[in-house]
Amino acid sequence: MIQLNERKPILQAINLRHEYEARGEKIVALQDVNLTINAGDFVTVVGPSGCGKSTLAKIFAGLGTPTSGEALYAGKPINGPSAERGMVFQELAVLPWRTVVGNIGHGLEIAGVPKAEREQRVAELVQLIGLQGFEKKYPSELSGGMRQRVAVARTWATRPPVILMDEPFGAVDAITRLTLQEELIRLARATKQTVVFITHSVEEAVFLGDYIVAMSSRPGRVLEIVPVPDMGINRTWEKMIRDPRIEAIVSRVFELVRGRAVDSSSERQHA
Numbered sequence: 001m002i003q004l005n006e007r008k009p010i011l012q013a014i015n016l017r018h019e020y021e022a023r024g025e026k027i028v029a030l031q032d033v034n035l036t037i038n039a040g041d042f043v044t045v046v047g048p049s050g051c052g053k054s055t056l057a058k059i060f061a062g063l064g065t066p067t068s069g070e071a072l073y074a075g076k077p078i079n080g081p082s083a084e085r086g087m088v089f090q091e092l093a094v095l096p097w098r099t100v101v102g103n104i105g106h107g108l109e110i111a112g113v114p115k116a117e118r119e120q121r122v123a124e125l126v127q128l129i130g131l132q133g134f135e136k137k138y139p140s141e142l143s144g145g146m147r148q149r150v151a152v153a154r155t156w157a158t159r160p161p162v163i164l165m166d167e168p169f170g171a172v173d174a175i176t177r178l179t180l181q182e183e184l185i186r187l188a189r190a191t192k193q194t195v196v197f198i199t200h201s202v203e204e205a206v207f208l209g210d211y212i213v214a215m216s217s218r219p220g221r222v223l224e225i226v227p228v229p230d231m232g233i234n235r236t237w238e239k240m241i242r243d244p245r246i247e248a249i250v251s252r253v254f255e256l257v258r259g260r261a262v263d264s265s266s267e268r269q270h271a
């Protein structure tokens with residue numbers, strides 16, 4: 001089992017290529033993707049629509065197989081889905097017939113975690129995602145943002161070493177999104193899990209990531225790995241937007257993903 005705090009590669013893409021076949025036509029979604037993500041990193045992947053971000057997340061989740069090249073988890077080829085790599089999709093993944101605590105604890109029940117431990121873990125998560133007082137509510141009694149919090153906590157509960165998030169806040173309003181992003185940072189910092197967060201919002205990528213993987217338009221390639229200065233545990237929008245270093249990073253990432261960067265061909269690997 002991987003120790004979460006160790007700075008060692010947990011996910012790797014090596015010369016990854018992925019092709020889809022649609023009505024006899026070949027679509028190259030990813031090409032020559034090289035990327036190393038270390039345990040405990042919070043990585044955001046940003047790029048234009050259709051550049052292969054979801055494809056990359058699915059390959060890391062074991063839900064897709066690369067056409068060529070390799071995807072590795074802890075140094076071993078990824079051959080299919082695993083409890084070690086949880087995935088949060090954009091579509092809400094909550095069970096309508098279960099309460100908030102029932103949803104969050106679902107994976108723990110399946111994993112056979114004893115009741116007392118389960119209840120403790122669920123209570124901690126309810127606190128971290130700010131749903132105190134809503135424990136016994138059903139998804140239909142919650143707002144969209146609250147349901148999305150439950151979906152995130154559900155995946156977090158079983159403590160998979162890696163959490164892959166594909167545009168999880170795409171469908172919520174802008175203000176709720178800010179709150180969810182701040183909660184997510186707290187959650188990730190508190191649990192030290194590795195998070196790979198896919199988004200097409202440059203601001204979201206910069207706000208959340210320890211570093212940003214900027215991808216080219218299709219076929220998706222890694223253009224640059226852009227590090228974000230450590231803002232400490234209290235990373236808030238207010239703090240970020242006043243920091244000139246962050247402004248410069250947002251501009252750089254915009255240039256990259258819009259294909260206007262001066263040196264957009266240099267493909268670097270995160271060390």
Ligand SMILES: Nc1ncnc2c1ncn2[C@@H]1O[C@H](COP(=O)(O)OP(=O)(O)OP(=O)(O)O)[C@@H](O)[C@H]1O
Nearest residue numbers: 020021022027029048049050051052053054055200
């Ligand atoms: N099942 C499929 N069959 C054929 N082509 C596909 C399939 N899934 C994705 N593609 C194509 O592969 C490319 C990459 O798709 P992918 O969903 O990975 O991109 P994305 O960067 O996540 O896009 P978005 O930001 O719009 O969600 C796109 O051109 C898409 O049309």
